[in-house]
Amino acid sequence: MQATATLLTVVSALLAVAxxxxxxxxxPWAGTLVYGVSLAxxxxxxxxxxxALLAGAGSELTLPLGLPWIGARFRIDALSAFFLAVxxxxxxxxxxxxxxxxxxxxxPHRVLPFYPVFLAGMNLVVLADDxxxxxxxxxxxxxxxxxxxxxxxxxxxxxxAATVYLVMAGFGTMALLLAFGLLAGTGGExxxxxIREAVRDPAVSSLALxxxxxxxxxxxxxxxxxxxxxxxHPAAPxxxxxxxxxxxxxxxxxxxxxIVFDLIGExxxxxAILLLALGGGTAVLGILHALMERDLKRLxxxxxxxNIGIVFACLGLALAFRADGMGWAAALALTAALFxxxxxxxxxxxxxxxxxxxxxxTGGRDMERLGGLIHRMPATALFFLAGSIAISALPPFNGFIxxxxxxxxxxxxxxxxxxxxxxxxxxxxGMLALAAALAAACFVRAFGVSFLGRxxxxxxxxxxxxxxxxxxxxxxxxxxxxAAGTLPGFVxxxxxxxxxxxxGGAMPLQADRPWLSIVPIAESRSSYNGLLVFAFIVLxxxxxxxxxxxxxSSRLRRAPAWDCGFxxxxxxxxxxxxxxxxxxxxxxxxxxxxxxxxVTMPPPGDMRPARLSLAIHDPVWERAYLPLARxxxxxxxxxxxxxxxxxxxxxxLVFLFLVALLLVLxxxx
Amino acid sequence: MVTALSFDIAHMLAxxxxxxxxxxxxxxxxxxxxxxxxLHALVLSASVAWQAxxxxxxxxxxxAAVALLFKALVIPLALHRIIRRLGxxxxxxxxxxxxxxxxxxxxxxxxxxxxxxxIAADADPLAREDLAMALAVVLLGLLLMVTRRNxxxxxxxxxxxxxxxxxxxxxxxxxxxxxxxxxxxxxxxAFIVIGIVLFRIRERFDTVDIRxxxxxxxxxx
Numbered sequence: 001m002q003a004t005a006t007l008l009t010v011v012s013a014l015l016a017v018a019x020x021x022x023x024x025x026x027x028p029w030a031g032t033l034v035y036g037v038s039l040a041x042x043x044x045x046x047x048x049x050x051x052a053l054l055a056g057a058g059s060e061l062t063l064p065l066g067l068p069w070i071g072a073r074f075r076i077d078a079l080s081a082f083f084l085a086v087x088x089x090x091x092x093x094x095x096x097x098x099x100x101x102x103x104x105x106x107x108p109h110r111v112l113p114f115y116p117v118f119l120a121g122m123n124l125v126v127l128a129d130d131x132x133x134x135x136x137x138x139x140x141x142x143x144x145x146x147x148x149x150x151x152x153x154x155x156x157x158x159x160x161a162a163t164v165y166l167v168m169a170g171f172g173t174m175a176l177l178l179a180f181g182l183l184a185g186t187g188g189e190x191x192x193x194x195i196r197e198a199v200r201d202p203a204v205s206s207l208a209l210x211x212x213x214x215x216x217x218x219x220x221x222x223x224x225x226x227x228x229x230x231x232x233h234p235a236a237p238x239x240x241x242x243x244x245x246x247x248x249x250x251x252x253x254x255x256x257x258x259i260v261f262d263l264i265g266e267x268x269x270x271x272a273i274l275l276l277a278l279g280g281g282t283a284v285l286g287i288l289h290a291l292m293e294r295d296l297k298r299l300x301x302x303x304x305x306x307n308i309g310i311v312f313a314c315l316g317l318a319l320a321f322r323a324d325g326m327g328w329a330a331a332l333a334l335t336a337a338l339f340x341x342x343x344x345x346x347x348x349x350x351x352x353x354x355x356x357x358x359x360x361x362t363g364g365r366d367m368e369r370l371g372g373l374i375h376r377m378p379a380t381a382l383f384f385l386a387g388s389i390a391i392s393a394l395p396p397f398n399g400f401i402x403x404x405x406x407x408x409x410x411x412x413x414x415x416x417x418x419x420x421x422x423x424x425x426x427x428x429x430g431m432l433a434l435a436a437a438l439a440a441a442c443f444v445r446a447f448g449v450s451f452l453g454r455x456x457x458x459x460x461x462x463x464x465x466x467x468x469x470x471x472x473x474x475x476x477x478x479x480x481x482x483a484a485g486t487l488p489g490f491v492x493x494x495x496x497x498x499x500x501x502x503x504g505g506a507m508p509l510q511a512d513r514p515w516l517s518i519v520p521i522a523e524s525r526s527s528y529n530g531l532l533v534f535a536f537i538v539l540x541x542x543x544x545x546x547x548x549x550x551x552x553s554s555r556l557r558r559a560p561a562w563d564c565g566f567x568x569x570x571x572x573x574x575x576x577x578x579x580x581x582x583x584x585x586x587x588x589x590x591x592x593x594x595x596x597x598x599v600t601m602p603p604p605g606d607m608r609p610a611r612l613s614l615a616i617h618d619p620v621w622e623r624a625y626l627p628l629a630r631x632x633x634x635x636x637x638x639x640x641x642x643x644x645x646x647x648x649x650x651x652x653l654v655f656l657f658l659v660a661l662l663l664v665l666x667x668x669x
Numbered sequence: 670m671v672t673a674l675s676f677d678i679a680h681m682l683a684x685x686x687x688x689x690x691x692x693x694x695x696x697x698x699x700x701x702x703x704x705x706x707x708l709h710a711l712v713l714s715a716s717v718a719w720q721a722x723x724x725x726x727x728x729x730x731x732x733a734a735v736a737l738l739f740k741a742l743v744i745p746l747a748l749h750r751i752i753r754r755l756g757x758x759x760x761x762x763x764x765x766x767x768x769x770x771x772x773x774x775x776x777x778x779x780x781x782x783x784x785x786x787x788i789a790a791d792a793d794p795l796a797r798e799d800l801a802m803a804l805a806v807v808l809l810g811l812l813l814m815v816t817r818r819n820x821x822x823x824x825x826x827x828x829x830x831x832x833x834x835x836x837x838x839x840x841x842x843x844x845x846x847x848x849x850x851x852x853x854x855x856x857x858x859a860f861i862v863i864g865i866v867l868f869r870i871r872e873r874f875d876t877v878d879i880r881x882x883x884x885x886x887x888x889x890x
Contacts, residue, residue: 648815648818651811651814651815651823652815654811655812655814655815658811659780662780662781662808663780665784665787666780666783666784
């Protein structure tokens with residue numbers, strides 16, 4: 001059977017299971033049914049997508065739905081096959097996790113019906129081959145995820161998050177709608193094939209590019225359109241958070257790549273600089289936010305913003321290289337972006353699953369109330385550690401590979417033509433390096449404070465290990481992270497058809513390199529062998545463990561942990577999350593977030609405790625969004641009076657407006 | 670075919686319609702207003718019939734007949750009956766003075782001439798003049814609606830506005846008959862609905878002065 005038809009069958013299976021889920025969602029076995037079907041459907045979709053990607057066979061299908069003169073067109077090419085694989089891999093992992101995690105859900109009737117619809121919506125966006133189907137699927141995805149964000153609607157914070165998300169999603173879709181309207185032109189031909197062929201004014205293309213950046217960027221979490229993301233992603237149940245952060249942002253990246261690399265044609269010269277600057281800024285801003293954050297899931301959401309910044313910077317680099325006709329370098333940058341898309345979907349899902357397990361076990365997400373979980377939840381801790389290493393871009397895991405490729409691409413920038421790019425690209429490279437270093441610090445903090453040390457609360461001290469489905473989901477993702485990190489050549493080769501489609505070039509074939517090493521451009525420049533590094537790490541670690549056990553004194557010696565000459569038993573004396581973040585807060589936070597610390601020290605003799613109060617301001621939210629919201633509110637208040645005029649006033653208004661229009665017409669022509 | 674004479678006659682009839690619109694503006698008695706409206710419809714009917722002859726379009730005769738039958742006879746008679754049944758023979762107050770209203774009307778006519786002659790410079794002169802007159806009639810109808818407080822006055826304003834639309838439609842060649850008929854009948858339906866609403870207003874508030882509606886909504890003026 002044709003790949004497109006099979007995937008549409010998968011989508012209809014997902015939609016079909018949502019219908020009984022509405023009625024049966026309160027039954028105890030409903031979760032097993034929904035997540036089981038979703039898991040099977042996602043695995044089938046993953047298989048089809050991988051087969052389509054590796055075999056390079058595109059296929060098309062038109063269904064008689066939607067706009068009558070277009071129908072609903074679906075198509076799989078290399079790009080959509082890759083993103084379908086990412087979506088379904090994330091979907092399969094989340095469904096497997098949901099099999100266990102869903103049992104702890106207090107409101108299953110608000111989660112189960114929307115979950116498969118959300119998966120189906122994301123698949124449809126990637127499958128769509130005309131603007132109408134794309135936008136309808138996009139809204140489908142947005143609304144389903146909005147309903148999932150609102151699942152625990154009794155908490156006021158979640159309601160506010162859902163409101164902000166709905167506004168931003170509507171805004172983003174409007175921008176995409178206008179972008180497609182511009183691309184389709186006055187002829188109104190909404191099929192992607194016609195849009196691709198069309199010849200249009202450069203100004204129109206540039207405007208469409210900016211609108212696509214606003215529309216897809218707001219969904220992906222590109223600063224300054226990211227404000228909804230750290231609110232909405234953590235508000236959903238954890239496996240949905242994983243999907244939103246790990247997969248839905250990738251669907252947004254897909255939308256942007258599809259429009260800018262495929263449909264628009266040759267974009268304006270400044271678009272690459274715009275993308276690079278936005279990407280670099282987003283990466284640094286996102287990870288700084290993550291460093292200040294105490295809430296584990298919000299931290300992960302902010303880190304998603306950082307990774308999206310890296311992806312967009314790589315995309316900008318690919319655009320710059322393509323515009324200069326350097327196909328090999330463009331292929332390198334695009335491979336880095338797509339590889340990072342895959343990697344981020346893997347480790348961000350893994351980390352959100354870990355955060356969900358912690359949330360289930362302790363009932364909280366505040367890191368200051370966790371600690372010592374490695375003793376109670378050893379397997380979760382191990383997998384969370386694997387995800388943390390991967391997201392910190394350390395070998396031998398996969399995060400290193402994509403960031404290394406990104407820096408390899410950045411190092412090619414001196415060969416670019418324009419002076420603007422020659423100056424901007426190294427600066428962005430510096431920002432990405434800073435973001436990578438801060439990410440490592442951020443995840444040392446996240447893992448160390450949550451899992452190491454001693455429990456800070458009784459809840460953390462009595463935590464229980466996650467169920468076997470959750471552990472299986474986390475374990476398989478951790479293994480995939482390791483596999484992609486040690487055998488990156490296969491992934492790079494699989495991405496070759498995508499880069500050939502979009503930038504007309506590909507990285508050199510990696511499969512025939514000896515010893516499975518990867519070579520981005522040529523041996524003389526640089527190469528990396530993940531397997532060798534992994535083998536070295538394993539070997540040296542085993543040797544040192546062996547040496548330590550053999551050569552060290554075998555006498556057992558017990559000493560208090562974290563006892564720096566201050567033998568107080570309280571868990572509150574440990575290094576806290578706030579304390580860990582303090583150096584970063586002092587260096588970056590005072591300028592970026594206007595962070596102010598205030599110590600209230602009572603005079604001697606006063607029995608009150610000393611207090612440290614901390615104020616952090618989000619510059620984007622307070623300088624851009626709040627004034628905008630206030631302006632809209634004031635304007636709405638003014639216009640509200642128009643609702644209560646007399647009939648004759650309305651008539652007079654209509655009359656005066658008509659006369660004014662006629663006057664304009666008379667004076668203008 | 671458009672000869673000089675047929676053009677002049679069409680021009681005269683359309684101009685007559687504008688003139689009757691001005692007459693509507695300064696009527697301050699309801700019966701007078703309705704009679705003037707009947708005259709308005711009569712001139713419209715003659716104008717459309719002349720267009721039918723000049724364009725050689727027999728279906729326009731149907732439009733003219735519909736205008737004559739409904740707008741010049743049925744609706745004015747029904748309006749007279751309504752007024753008798755409502756028992757309102759008193760003066761209508763204008764919101765602004767008659768002089769000011771007439772001056773505004775002249776300004777509107779000038780405006781519609783300027784607009785139409787400019788934007789339709791290369792159109793058929795017969796259609797162009799017709800359109801300019803029709804726009805003037807529409808604007809005067811709106812002005813009538815704005816300056817009257819009495820609901821009957823607003824109904825008449827609306828009807829005269831619609832006459833302007835019919836004049837514009839008759840001037841445009843190739844307007845399908847079905848469109849004209851449906852417009853004519855929609856006006857009739859609107860008239861019926863408005864009539865019913867009038868009686869409902871009257872039942873509830875003992876007046877057809879629309880100020881009562883505003884008072885009912887608790888509005889300031």
